[in-house]
Amino acid sequence: MTATPKRRRGRQPRRRGATWERVGNGVYVPSGLDGDERWRAELAAWAEVLPPSATFTGLTAARLYGLWLPPLPDDVPTFVALHETSVRIRRPQLRITRHPRPPGAVELDGLRVAPVAEALLACARDLGLLDLVVLIDSALHLEIGTRADLEVVAAAGRPGARLLREALTWCDGRSESAWETLLRMLHRASGIDVEPQVDIHDERGVFIGRADLLVTGTRTLQEYDGADHRKPGQYRRDRRRDGALATSAYVRQGWVASQVIHDGWLILRAATDALGRDLTVDDIRPWWKLLDASLFSKPGSATMRHAWGLSEAEAA
Structure with missing residues (x-):
């Protein structure tokens, strides 16, 4: 963590030279910082003025x-x-x-x-x-x-x-990531009930794992496949889990972030097919409206x- 300078009343002294960088009028931070460290230093500098x-x-x-x-x-x-x-x-x-x-x-x-x-x-x-x-x-x-x-x-x-x-x-x-939240919101806004973080068992009652979303009334799992799923340890666990699911009555659908944003129709089709019902444009319009009003869209x-x-x- 960047140490926070003691707050002073009035304007921060103007600092010059290569060791300081200007953030705003009369506000400076040490040069050479980046990322989160730079951001926290900027907050500390603003707090002074x-x-x-x-x-x-x-x-x-x-x-x-x-x-x-x-x-x-x-x-x-x-x-x-x-x-x-x-x-x-x-x-x-x-x-x-x-x-x-x-x-x-x-x-x-x-x-x-x-x-x-x-x-x-x-x-x-x-x-x-x-x-x-x-x-x-x-x-x-x-x-x-x-x-x-x-x-x-x-x-x-x-x-x-x-x-x-x-x-x-x-x-x-119960959501475990921002993208799991978006995946849930996609379904709910389109009138499809889902249950987050459901424990899944095989036909013998043996625990298989926990699913991001279960489409209510079906055996279809809708899950977000993020960057963590590509890490070696998590990848091996996922493959073992997929093997267990393959011998069960559950069907797993995995989606990445770009699909959640751009391919909502495809994701919802997997859910409505499992429910045995049609998907219409009117179903997905509420999701498009939510998306277009958010920072997740241009x-x-x-x-x-x-x-x-x-x-x-x-x-x-």
Whole structure:
């Protein structure tokens, strides 16, 4: 972790020279950092010039908590909550919300961060329903937040609360990855009931494994095949499991991320064929609508870039 400099009131001293890199007006970080280390150093630098009560929130807090994130642009702003009486700050790198009461905070890695429920409410003001469900699923699965805390925040009638309430009707903490959440949402939005993380047994009752999704009323398993499934140890376990499934009554369908995004029709056909029913365009339209309003799609990403005041050039 990058050490957090002591917060000072007022503007951070201007730093010059090859050992420092400019982040914003009067804000610098040590040169030579990259990735997560660079990002955390930038947050520490911003904390120095922001009012002492400033709190990182929204997607910034979600990343600090280690939640699953939708695909974010490299130039995504830093999300900050301030009390409405705080000094006015306008920086293109920051997206600031003002609150009638000082925003609550916990300390995380030396930074003031909004509690998980508050951070997710802030996300609900910016994101689409699909993005928000991914974030909530991860908070529940990782046991970083609780449904009860989220329900309290969602009932308060504040900006973002309506979408947060809707997202809570879709979320399921049994999901083990963002892409499992998307696979579940694809089915549910299209009117197909699925059960997450189902224990599978053969005809003799011997445990075979746990399936990502079971299409309700069938023996068809819909699973996400991510990068972890290509690791040597996991690959061997998967092959043993596939061998056991081959001698059982279950049929496994494995899908990769690009198929979840671009081949939803093909995935749903596997489910409706198992159910013995037809699949129509009207069935899948609700999923397309969710996808197009999310950061998992180009239209959704373009919409949010515009809302955040980001240039169109970066979206290309």
